[in-house]
Amino acid sequence: MPAVGTRFAHYEICEKLGAGGMGEVYRARDFKLNRDVAIKVLPPHLAGDPEVRLRFEREARAIAQLTHPNVRAIYDFDVEGDDAFAVMEYLEGESLRERLLRGPIPLAEGLTIAVAVAEGLASIHQKGIIHRDLKPENIFLTTEGQIKILDFGVASVPKSPPVSDNDETKVTPDTLATSPGMVVGTIGYMSPEQVCGAALDGRSDVFALGAVLFEVFTGRRAFPGTAPAEVAASILRDDPLARLAGASPLPSELQQVLARCLHRRLEQRFQSAHDLAFVLRGLLARITNNASTDEATPLAVVSSQLTQVLPQEAAPTGVRSRLRRRLRRGAGALLAMALAGSVAVFVWSERPRPPFLTYAYLTNAGSDTAPAWSPDGQSIAFASQRDGRQRIWVKRLAGEDVEVAITEGEDSAPRYSPDGQRIAFARRVGAGAALHVVSSLGGEPRKVVDDAVEGDWSPDGRRLCFIRWTREQGVTSTLLESVESDGSNLRPIARLTGARLRRPRWSPDGKCIALTKDVVAGNVISPVWVVTVATGEVRQFEPKERGGYLSSPSWLEDSATIIAIQAISPEAPNIITPARVLAFDTCAGSVRVIAALPHDTPVCDVRHGRLLYEARSRRGNLVEARLGARAGDPPQLRVLARGTSIDRQPRYTPQGDGLVFTSNRTGNNDIWRLSFADGRLAPLTAHPDTDWDPTLSPDGSRLYWSSNRTGKFEIWTATADGMRGRALTAFNASAQNPTVGQDGQTIFFTVSDSPNYGLWRLRADGAEGRRLVADMPARWPEVSPDGRYLLYLTTMRERNGSAIRVIQTTDGAQAASIEVGLGGLSHGRARWSPDGQRIAWVSTAGEVGIFIQDFRPGADTANTRRRLIGDIFGSPPESFAFSPDGQALVVAASDDAPNVMMCDGIADLTSTRKRATTGP
Structure with missing residues (x-):
């Protein structure tokens, strides 16, 4: 990177100011105009990428069109040799993060910042740009009292400008959208749709601003967590305002504004930054002028008497009637102002709020995997190493919170029989595994078949399907077979060449078996495989988006719909990543996203509209282990890097x-x-x-x-x-x-x-x-x-x-x-x-x-x-390396802590369709 004194055109580097994901920023002197400027230089390892350089230039040119006082100005863009650089307004002051670290921000000062940032976002969105990384570090407070939005390094910039720079109605979610599957930004300030890699529009920035303002006004993070997966889970699950629990000194109107910014449903948020800025200006005016609520701006007309954020259909009758009276009183003034073009009007949605997803941990031992529902949905079976041995455990959800181990071996992959009386599972035997069956109450297991990775029951409970892996001439294949539950009458179903599949799931009508690939990392589209039992015919159903691995499949009762969970990041399972819940329609050949989860998972199971899955958690720290002088001597350990991140x-x-x-x-x-x-x-x-x-x-x-x-x-x-x-x-x-x-x-x-x-x-x-x-x-x-x-x-x-x-x-x-x-x-x-x-x-x-x-x-x-x-x-090693002298190892100690979680409220898990039939 450039040293002090380096010249770029008529700019000379004076000092380094900082670094970000898309470059380093320097203070420089503009000798042509005799002023200080800031220069952002694209690092060489990115400047050599034509696509990155084109994006950098497109962003610089798009942002250079902005002339808003609350957005840092870009003066120039140029390329000199191998260096691409943008010349920006030089600012003196501190970031909002630094201001927060100095102590609480008074209400009026916080609202002033809020209005300025919202107005800056509105101007950005008018140009078809989404910031995607709004956070306290990217909001700057100058010594002259200005508030500036910084760092558009991961912004979404349109390839062509909007139809009209002055017509915000032209900026639709389509023109602002970023590609589904992309996850960029800073996790603590991401919107739910951003966490899940869904398409984004300007309302995602509104959510991020809500998270920033929550921190400004409360001094606490909106979505706390010690690891990225925990923060993602909080974003998808929690209501930050609920933590205030009536003890907050914030005005109720401000709490409502924050709640609307932070609503998980896009349609329930402020629909534009312009609307948000308008409401914030009114609230700031009321507070600074000490005006009465009824004489204030439309914020008070709309919501002054609401003490909690409720959809109007759920609010008490008295609250609804008072709200409607206020809306009628203010409607004429609001309409006149809107027709005059002076403001954008925001009105609370009258539509019923869609149901929220609820999450519940059903186990918390930190070693529980491969969960399965009982047929009545009242119990679960899972594998666990909680007592140092991999055994099958059963937990009944009603009544006492009791978890009971029912096997004694190295066991995994439990599956309930259709009558709920038996559980099939895989037991490790030497270097292989065998399929066993045991009573759901415990007892002596019975071996059904050798050399079986895992299996599942037929819907009548008479047979078990199972898989074996073979390898011939360097090619891995999966053999899908079935056997009577007593081990007799073995029947081959299909040979799936070139694929290492697992987690077979028999459809409720008994006609098909679904499987997915073994869990591996990689930026791939991993399909669901469906095998017709009678003929061995194989079909594949692929997700629409690239991502990580797919979980086990789970059939709905219609025998036509398969649910599977796709990790968003190709880095999974090496890291914990949010995930998409996918519904594959095997009749229509279509797939759609029906929900999002905070964790990727290898195993899921659906019963009575509730999703059961293995919730993964991981962190990794680096430890140096200096080896003893003699074999058997315990190593001396020294922590090199520790935290909530995954270092490996x-x-x-x-x-x-x-x-x-x-x-x-x-x-x-x-x-x-x-x-x-x-x-x-x-x-x-x-x-x-x-x-x-x-x-x-x-x-x-x-x-x-x-x-x-x-x-x-x-x-x-x-x-x-x-x-x-x-x-x-x-x-x-x-x-x-x-x-x-x-x-x-x-x-x-x-x-x-x-x-x-x-x-x-x-x-x-x-x-x-x-x-x-x-x-x-x-x-x-x-x-x-x-x-x-x-x-x-x-x-x-x-x-x-x-x-x-x-x-x-x-x-x-x-x-x-x-x-x-x-x-x-x-x-x-x-x-x-x-x-x-x-x-x-x-x-x-x-x-x-x-x-x-x-x-x-x-x-x-x-x-x-x-x-x-x-x-x-206490953590198993994940990866390691020898020191050059061979006297020490550096070890990444991976701490995995999976538990069983249930997600309720996904409407599509209860909607079924009938499979088309032929014949009489």
């Missing part, structure tokens, strides 16, 4: 003076660096899309990582400080997990999409690409310190487990294989010891921890396996 995939620098790692501490997955010398944390990437899985060249001069900036994941590279970033690959097929050879000139990585799937080798300049292994899955490669060998994770043929394969980097010939058992590796990869003599990995099978084993080409070294580290402060 760490790597020591080759010099051992710091780390690079992936973190979502700013709300988005980026690459960060930690310096051991001063403890400084700094981002190396700051792109709105996903950057993760970093590694460094052996000399430490270059950084490599995976990013989906171009739609699919590709391998990217930059200098070690994150500058001059560029894409190294262009497979458009999910290229990830780079690792660098000892010479610094050879890159190895995986490709997970057809037809290029497998392990690849590439020169550091992007030339001479060659596939070493055409295998799927082939994940998380790691090159040996001497550059001769490459390890990677794959699944074992014909077995439900994982193995580490080692190949030669020259020709891909196999040199060794290490079986790591059921469950396999985490996303943290396996690692070579610095001397290249051993291989270590994170085990999630049986005894949890980091294990290490000798490596000798062609030799079986299983007898050298030992556990290097167990849990970290």
